[in-house]
Amino acid sequence: xxxxxxxxxxxxxxxxxxxxxxxxxxxxxxxxxxxxxxxxxxxxxxxxxxxxxxxxxxxxxxxxxxxxxxxxxxxxxxxxxxxxxxxxxxxxxxxxxxxxxxxxxxxxxxxxxxxxxxxxxxxxxxxxxxx
Amino acid sequence: xxxxxxxxxxxxxxxxxxxxxxxxxxxxxxxxxxxxxxxxxxxxxxxxxxxxxxxxxxxxxxxxxxxxxxxxxxxxxxxxxxxxxxxxxxxxxxxxxxxxxxxxxxxxxxxxxxxxxxxxxxxxxxxxxxxxxxxxxxxxxxxxxxxxxxxxxxxxxxxxxxxxxxxxxxxxxxxxxxxxxxxxxxxxxxxxxxxxxxxxxx
Numbered sequence: 292x293x294x295x296x297x298x299x300x301x302x303x304x305x306x307x308x309x310x311x312x313x314x315x316x317x318x319x320x321x322x323x324x325x326x327x328x329x330x331x332x333x334x335x336x337x338x339x340x341x342x343x344x345x346x347x348x349x350x351x352x353x354x355x356x357x358x359x360x361x362x363x364x365x366x367x368x369x370x371x372x373x374x375x376x377x378x379x380x381x382x383x384x385x386x387x388x389x390x391x392x393x394x395x396x397x398x399x400x401x402x403x404x405x406x407x408x409x410x411x412x413x414x415x416x417x418x419x420x421x422x
Numbered sequence: 423x424x425x426x427x428x429x430x431x432x433x434x435x436x437x438x439x440x441x442x443x444x445x446x447x448x449x450x451x452x453x454x455x456x457x458x459x460x461x462x463x464x465x466x467x468x469x470x471x472x473x474x475x476x477x478x479x480x481x482x483x484x485x486x487x488x489x490x491x492x493x494x495x496x497x498x499x500x501x502x503x504x505x506x507x508x509x510x511x512x513x514x515x516x517x518x519x520x521x522x523x524x525x526x527x528x529x530x531x532x533x534x535x536x537x538x539x540x541x542x543x544x545x546x547x548x549x550x551x552x553x554x555x556x557x558x559x560x561x562x563x564x565x566x567x568x569x570x571x572x573x574x575x576x577x578x579x580x581x582x583x584x585x586x587x588x589x590x591x592x593x594x595x596x597x598x599x600x601x602x603x604x605x606x607x608x609x610x611x612x613x614x615x616x617x618x619x620x621x622x623x624x
Contacts (some may be wrong), residue, residue: 293436294442296571297605299578305438312431319431346526350574360526364571371571375580379528379567386528 292369302372309369310402317403318410328407332400339366346393360392367395387407452603460606463506469486481541485624487534491514493546493555494621495588497609498540506610508544512537513562513588521562523584529568545621546612554595561591575605585609592617 292309295302322328345359364371374388382390391398447476453459467473479500490496494514503509514534522528537543548555565587574583579590585607589599599618600611612618 292439293573294439294446295448296573297575298582301442302578308434308438312434316431324429337535341558356527361572364469371569371581373569375569377569381530381567385526386530386567386569388528419619 292371296372303376306369306371306373313399313403314406314409316359317406321407321410332403335403336396336400339363339399342366343393357373360389363392363395367392370395426435446605450603450605453605456603458602459604460463460505460608460611463608464504467504467506473504480539482538483543483624484541484544485537485545485622487537487545489621490514490534490545491547491555492559493550494545495612495618496520496534496537497544497546497612498537499542499544501541506608508542508609508613510540511584511588511609511612513559513591515562517558521566521587523568523570523582523587525570525572528570529565529582529587542624544613544623545622546618547621548592548597548599548618549596550597550617554597557595558588558591559595561594562587565591566611573606587610588612 292302292305295305320331321408322331342359342363346363374391377387377391380387447454453461456462492515496512497508497516498510498512499508510522512520512532512534515521515531518534519531520534520537521529521531534586548558550558565582568582569580570583571581572583574581574586576586576589582590583606589607592599597617599615600607602611603618604611613620
């Protein structure tokens with residue numbers, strides 16, 4: 292996905308494809324046992340979660356927290372083009388994208404969960420149609 | 423059906439990645455063949471074990487900032503930088519302020535004095551008329567708050583790293599500070615630029 296940044300415009304299109312693929316995965320592989328779905332989300336977002344927590348460590352500015360955010364941004368590279376479209380708002384001395392990247396494990400987890408729920412409804416309506 | 427979709431989902435991004443890499447290789451073949459390209463510098467540094475980046479600690483250099491003019495470039499170096507001798511660059515705005523970019527701050531204005539933290543500093547003057555520099559400064563102010571991404575390629579105006587700010591600001595006024603073809607701009611490339619002269623180093 293980082294290569295796509297070389298082609299402005301295409302990077303945004305691929306971000307949308309990434310979001311669609313994630314939603315597709317959730318819809319296709321929805322498990323009937325709820326805790327397994329939550330486990331999938333947790334394992335999927337664990338690296339991001341750990342990196343976000345590293346960023347929040349009360350370390351000095353250029354210590355672990357800074358390296359943590361550096362890697363966190365690489366980890367969420369597929370979503371960087373989307374974040375770059377945000378207006379340049381500054382909150383408490385940091386740009387909005389900083390807070391969104393920190394919250395990204397939760398945002399993506401929620402997105403996956405909503406796609407799961409949508410997949411569940413889709414399957415229910417399909418079964419009604421079959422019956 | 424489920425299996426087919428599964429295969430498609432797994433293959434879509436590796437295939438797209440391969441396609442884009444081939445496209446990039448064809449378009450920028452000269453860069454891939456250039457032994458001085460930034461990507462070669464990364465590889466050479468990695469082989470030597472140099473993996474450092476923009477900020478590493480406080481060294482307290484004593485360089486004089488006297489005589490700096492708005493539009494000048496301020497470069498900072500840390501030992502073991504992964505992408506050349508200098509690891510960071512900012513554009514002097516005047517009144518002790520610098521426009522620069524960091525991973526967690528995006529493109530932002532910082533005090534010039536923070537360059538004391540680097541082990542080495544180099545001050546560069548862009549050889550251009552004052553009116554053109556004023557326009558470049560106006561351009562750079564428009565980038566404030568933009569997203570920082572370390573691998574910000576030359577094309578595009580949404581994603582920046584520290585070097586792309588001043589490169590783009592001057593390019594919009596017709597001055598290419600790094601005329602050599604490359605995918606990225608390293609701080610070192612400003613030192614080699616025929617459009618700048620060194621004010622002083624420590």
